[in-house]
Amino acid sequence: MAKELWKGNEAVAEAAIKAGCRFFFGYPITPQNEIPEYMSLRLPQVGGCFLQAESEVAAINMVYGAAGAGARVMTSSSSPGISLKQEGITYIAAAELPCVIVNMVRGGPGLGGIQPAQSDYFQATKGGGHGDYRIVVLAPDSIQEAANLVQEAFDIADQYRNPVMILGDGMIGQMMEPVEFTEVKKRQLPEKTWATTGLRGRKEHNVVNSLFIDPAVCEKHNQKLFAKYAEIEKNEIKVEEYNLEGAEIVFAAYGTVARIVKNAIKALENEGIKAGLIRPITLWPFPKANFYKAAEMPNVKAFLSVEMSMGQMVEDVEISVKGKKPVYFYGRTGGMVPTPKAIVEEAKKILGGAK
Amino acid sequence: MTHQIIMAGFGGQGVMSMGRILAEAGLKEGKNVSWLPSYGPEMRGGTANCSVIISDEPVGAPTVTEATAAIVMNRPSLDKFEKDVLPGGHLFINSSLIDRKATREDINVYYIPANEIADELGTGKIANMVMLGAYIKVTNAAKEETIMEYIEEIFSGKKAELIPLNKEALKRGADCIK
Amino acid sequence: MAVVFEKTKGLTDKPTHYCPGCTHGIIHRLVAESLEELGLLDKAIGVAPVGCAVFAYDYFSCDMQEAAHGRAPAVATGIKRVHPDSTVFSYQGDGDLASIGTAEIVHAAMRGEKITTIFVNNAIYGMTGGQMAPTTLVGQKATTSPLGRDADHAGMPIRISEMLATIPKAVFIERVSVHDVPNIIKAKKAIKKAFETQMKGLGFSLVEVLSTCPTNWGKTPIEALKWLKENMIPYYPVQNFRTPEEVK
Known part of the structure; x- marks a missing residue:
């Protein structure tokens, strides 16, 4: 395939579709609007579902539901919207659900501005929401790299059952560069035997949950999460x-x-x-x-x-x-x-x- | 060779599409390219601008702070970007709408009556292509044929009648360069 | 020996944590029996709330997800869009649905999400210890309205069913009560109709169930049932607001 000029946001959306993402829940905010716009047109063409949620809070919780149901799912937003999503992100991390979250960062704090910024680094890498958890954060420097990383992000998410964030900025979202959509090497991925699909003959019910009311159990769960994070640190560093x-x-x-x-x-x-x-x-x-x-x-x-x-x-x-x-x-x-x-x-x- | 161009004007003057066309032509010629727009509320009626880079090497910063050329379609754009042109660089001024001369003496300045020419061609909307014609004549950042190749791709069907108009606009712009 | 009564397969064997006299147990059973009788257990996916029913995922035997506070309709939306042939329900209390989750429930209804919401209204925050709920009656004492709810200060209690019944795609809306046997029977009928509405793809369905909280109301279970009948029903009339032709 020849290189074509792609706008960053649209390339990110198309890459997600190429990676098998079939569900997208989002809410408008500049400078990432081309992602939901593109998804609203393209997802129905490939048998997927785009839904404009009533808020970023609702959108990320739809992602939780869809990821828990076993789908490849994505949401995108920009800084203030990502703050709203943090509740859902910590629940998704705790319940060990795979999903991809795109943040086209704009200036903050508060309403800030709409021009490119990198001031959500702390939020992305040091938690963002409450509790002991980590998400994988990928930061592309070009539209081509964004297209590649988005595709890999879905595999990383599925492999480790963990949210993966694409941290771009307004420039990555808005600029156009040549892109060639190449097949990213597919990983051996575990089956989603944990997904809530309806029993459909299965004996034990599947439960997607982040509540561990017994502190000893909650600690154990966190230790399990951190063993997984150690594995990610060992295998997934890109530089x-x-x-x-x-x-x-x-x-x-x-x-x-x-x-x-x-x-x-x-x-x-x-x-x-x-x-x-x-x-x-x-x-x-x-x-x-x-x-x-x-x-x-x-x-x-x-x-x-x-x-x-x-x-x-x-x-x-x-x-x-x-x-x-x-x-x-x-x-x-x-x-x-x-x-x-x-x-x-x-x-x-x-x-x-x-x- | 690296061309780093700033294009600026009112929203609606076709500044963004002028940049896009140039970037597409650069890509067709096998160059490394990038197109970075200003975005947000200023796009709706205010001053819009974009930065285009066409280079034989991989594109570094997509932002253009030291321009090899600037194309300014209105007065606020001239006021804002004249200083960003590198010494020895090129400044293309839409003299139909800009009532002052450039103040810099270390750059090459071209006055193109783009709107007058466009009106003669039948539509003011084509002023951007007049400017682009002048720009490529001076810099050779992309060939006219390559630009027309792209224009022919995007104006299909009913819009195909606009192809000769675009070609003529490029030519008339180029003719302004002595 | 002949079996005269059997616990529904829709519930697990796990003992519930609900207080003595709490009507959540009855409502769980009605939901589970309805799913079983309609043959939907195998494709049901439930969403538990935050509140007293937070452990509902341990009690229902179908697949379950536990949602953040108020977000169950959004989570249910995500699930239903992935598995449109499933029976997806949210089970939410009044704090969860009528306070922190108003946006999610209104918009799920607006979209006509083909999900069923079981809305348990007991006019108080139970799990957190008896604070005032959006549904707490005027004059009713709660730990954050110690002198009784003052309408001038805290406004009037919200009537969710009436409000949602103004939304075109909220096609099945009924308020029921579980304070006595005839009402329990009616409640089950409503829950079944709500699931039928969903499975026929007609739109959003919700059953509001008036429920008791003896612990936080400071009453015996029997007093609580009486209090519900005498105080809640006059403000929250038990009635059907909407039923689609197809399930009548």
């Missing part, structure tokens, strides 16, 4: 290392910002400064080892986390680097996008100080 060899400064950036950083790296190189990048593709599990390894490289003087936030992922970088090298932060927020020039200036300032 891009770029230009690390000989780098004096290593950037940390994800999503579209990583691409802006790559421009900055080229500009620095033109000035004779070697810089590299570690781009986490999975924000949870976080590629801690890659950062630690880079911190041990003698050529690396410092790390600089560049984000469209006031500094969120930088905390994970600090945890990973374990104090071996200084970690700095540069960010724009509220919907403002960092420029390569500003990043170059920041890096030079740090290296000037580090020398």
Whole structure:
């Protein structure tokens, strides 16, 4: 298949359909509206069901019901809407249901703005809802990668019976880039013997539940969840290392910002400064080892986390680097996008100080 | 070679579709491309803009803060984006609607009476294609034939009658470049 | 020995946690018997609420999902859209349905979701310890209305069946009570009709069941039944609001 120009939101929706997603429940919010719009047209064509819910709260609970019933199901929203979905997300994680949630992040807090941001990093990777749980968070940097990751997200969700979030931003949602929908390698997936399908001859009833009223049982359940998360951390980390060899400064950036950083790296190189990048593709599990390894490289003087936030992922970088090298932060927020020039200036300032 | 273009104007001037057409043509020519729109309420009647990148290398930042060229369709767009053109870059001004000259002296400026030409062709709506014709004549970011190839794809059936009009608009725009 | 009575297959053997005199047990049985008698147990999927019936998933023998507070109609919607041939029901109390879950129930009804909701109205929050519910009667004492519900302060109790009966696709709506045997028999008839409405694909169906809470009302079970009859029924009339022609 030849490459075609696709808008990010529509590519995400089409990728979901290609991955076998047949149910979508959502609610309008900018800048992700093309996802529900596309689904409302396409899902009926493939025998699926699109439903516009009365709220994000209802939408995520429809996802809970459909996932519990054994379907491949997705919802999408943007920051304020994702806050509303957090109730459902913790229930889905607790009940160990697979689903895919897309967040095309916009500036916050509060109603914030509608321009691209990365200020939902904490919410996505550190819980979001209440209780001890984790969701897998995938952060594409291009429309092609978004299309690939969405397809894989459904497999990851099914394999581990866990929600997977695609964390994009307004740019990923709104821009157009060439996409080739390639078959993502299919995984061996367990059968959904736990799904509520109606007994249909089965002897024991299936129960989808997140209530464990006995604290000992609840603790045991949480320990089981965390054994699963350990497995995910072992198997599912995705990361891009770029230009690390000989780098004096290593950037940390994800999503579209990583691409802006790559421009900055080229500009620095033109000035004779070697810089590299570690781009986490999975924000949870976080590629801690890659950062630690880079911190041990003698050529690396410092790390600089560049984000469209006031500094969120930088905390994970600090945890990973374990104090071996200084970690700095540069960010724009509220919907403002960092420029390569500003990043170059920041890096030079740090290296000037580090020398 | 990397072309980093900002296109801007009022909502309804066809700024977004001009960018899309250029990106599609770039893709047809085997280049790496991206098209990033401004979005939200400003799209509905206010100033709209998009950034297009056409490059032989993989596209880095999809945002354009240092433009190799800017196409401005109205005065607010000129005021906003003139400063973003790289020294030696190109600025295309829709002189039908913009009453001032560029202030920069380190860039190449082209004044295109796009709306007047479009009106002569029978519809003001085609002003964007006039501008695009001028732009590709100067920069060679995409070939006219490739753009027409894409135009022919999207204007099928009843709309096919618009194909010659688009071709003529591109040509008239190019003719403005001496 | 001849079997004269058998527990319905629609319920598990698990002893319920309900207080003595609580009518949830009766309502569970009516729902389970209705499913069994209609031959729907094998394809039924229930959704339990948050509230006193939170453990309903342990008591019904069909497949069950436990929903977040108030969200059962949304969860049921998700299930029904995946398995349209299943019989999907939500079982919700008044706090769950008439307070935190109003948006979900109204919109499930508006869409005409082909699900059945069993709405248990006992005019109080039972599980959390007797707080005022949206259905608590004016003057009725609760732990968050210690002097009795004041209509000027807390408004008037909400009549869900009347409200939902204004929605075109809410095609079966009936309020019943379980305070005595004749009413229990009527309640079961209504529940069966509601399931029939669903299985004929006619639209949304809801049975509001007036129920007691002796513990939080501070009454004996018998006093509670009497209180229901004398106080709840005058405000919440037991009646059918809507029945589609096809199940009459």
